[in-house]
Amino acid sequence: MTLRSFEKPIIRRPLCCKSNCRAALAAAIFCFATTTQAEINVYDNDRFKVFFGLDATTAAFTQNNAWFGQDVANIGVETDDWIELGIVPKLHFTLDRESGAQFFGGISAAATKTFGESADGLAVGFDDPGAATIEEVYLGWRHNFHGNRSLEIMGGNINYKIGTGFLIQDGGHDGGDRGGFYISKRQAFRRSGLIRFTNGNLLVEGFYLGNNPRQGGIEGELAGVNVEYDFSGRGMIGATYIDSIEVDDVLIGPIFEELSIYDVRGEVKATENLTLSGEYATQTGGGVFEGKGWWGQASYSFSNSRGTPSLAYRYAVVTGDDPSTTELEGFAPIAWGFTDHAQWYQGEITGDWIFANTNQRTHLIKVSTSLSEKFRLTGLYLKIEIDEPGALGITSDDFGDEYDIYLEWKFNDALFLSAVVAIFNPDDGATQLTGGDKTWSHLMLYARYSF
Numbered sequence: 001m002t003l004r005s006f007e008k009p010i011i012r013r014p015l016c017c018k019s020n021c022r023a024a025l026a027a028a029i030f031c032f033a034t035t036t037q038a039e040i041n042v043y044d045n046d047r048f049k050v051f052f053g054l055d056a057t058t059a060a061f062t063q064n065n066a067w068f069g070q071d072v073a074n075i076g077v078e079t080d081d082w083i084e085l086g087i088v089p090k091l092h093f094t095l096d097r098e099s100g101a102q103f104f105g106g107i108s109a110a111a112t113k114t115f116g117e118s119a120d121g122l123a124v125g126f127d128d129p130g131a132a133t134i135e136e137v138y139l140g141w142r143h144n145f146h147g148n149r150s151l152e153i154m155g156g157n158i159n160y161k162i163g164t165g166f167l168i169q170d171g172g173h174d175g176g177d178r179g180g181f182y183i184s185k186r187q188a189f190r191r192s193g194l195i196r197f198t199n200g201n202l203l204v205e206g207f208y209l210g211n212n213p214r215q216g217g218i219e220g221e222l223a224g225v226n227v228e229y230d231f232s233g234r235g236m237i238g239a240t241y242i243d244s245i246e247v248d249d250v251l252i253g254p255i256f257e258e259l260s261i262y263d264v265r266g267e268v269k270a271t272e273n274l275t276l277s278g279e280y281a282t283q284t285g286g287g288v289f290e291g292k293g294w295w296g297q298a299s300y301s302f303s304n305s306r307g308t309p310s311l312a313y314r315y316a317v318v319t320g321d322d323p324s325t326t327e328l329e330g331f332a333p334i335a336w337g338f339t340d341h342a343q344w345y346q347g348e349i350t351g352d353w354i355f356a357n358t359n360q361r362t363h364l365i366k367v368s369t370s371l372s373e374k375f376r377l378t379g380l381y382l383k384i385e386i387d388e389p390g391a392l393g394i395t396s397d398d399f400g401d402e403y404d405i406y407l408e409w410k411f412n413d414a415l416f417l418s419a420v421v422a423i424f425n426p427d428d429g430a431t432q433l434t435g436g437d438k439t440w441s442h443l444m445l446y447a448r449y450s451f
Helices: 071-075 350-354 428-434
Strands: 040-044 048-064 081-096 101-115 130-145 149-158 189-199 202-210 220-230 235-247 260-269 274-284 292-301 310-318 360-370 375-385 398-410 415-426 440-450
Touching (some): 350 398, 398 428, 415 428
Antiparallel strands (some): 040 048, 048 081, 048 440, 081 101, 101 130, 130 149, 149 189, 189 202, 202 220, 235 260, 310 360, 398 415, 415 440
């Protein structure tokens, strides 16, 4: 089953495809800083500790020629300016035992609100999009053994990620009746469990995950195994198997409950400055699933230069469905998330407002540099192609070119600010699909306070 592919179509409007689903949430937080202000220790009696944390986020958007000048035709409303707000208070505890084991648990809530009509179109029909919901609720136990070995068991509503988030990271759905589509405050998986074993550089995990759909979404659950080995900073390899367990929908449930996914990935530090990485996932089952997703990337860091600039190129393919066959060749995007710019929301415009992580071929060039200890500048170029135009009822696979610029400011350990400018120049594929041919421009101001 696909935790979010039920919620995301190939594009965010009804289209003829073999699994016509609804749209889902967009990008997560941009943060180049590796340190954050510590949570507040509200109780400490040596072995029992209680911590409080808070995450407050706002983002303001303005766009010109959204949907290439055809926003009403594509999402049903005019979208120019809107604001999103979100807040997540959280409380968690640890209890140390004399045996060396530790019990832990936590709870958090997410409240989100959107003012105005956002470019995703999911809130059309809702007069006042916004909601407050429970986010994380979990209990767990961990123990560190001799010989660099550890065991951890936890269950409830939990956060979980595999690799770069290409398949598994985000179990929640924002937008629609909940508001807060872009800032994405709901990410925990529901009705979930995790067993994690480490032995030195070896990691073995077994997981059971359920999603958290918005109003009108479809509940689903999956299970799997993840194995990773870290070569002590020189690289890593990983493999994952995922099996669909339950899909709560009369029409598509019996089909998607047959879905199985096999994934391999790796990274190698070829030289001191050059890193090569990639991933390949294939989807099978029921005699119909034939989706594939893969990517390869080369990154070079100029470590001896001022600001430590970096340059990266990535080619990524997530297959589309061939309408001339009875098989489902379209890649089911599962529960992908955000771990870096264009990963895996591929483009501020394309990835956030138009496409799900399926039916695309993308060329990405990324340049990034630190302007100072607190400022970072990043630029992206994406060439977007449609893998199977026929799945969208069009003939051209040339969708267009996107340019994104990010200026990020780590004001202090708690406050993070960002400004984003994006421009998308449409090609024939975009015009055929949306009916628009104007350049889509996008500006966002973003602020996050967290401890």
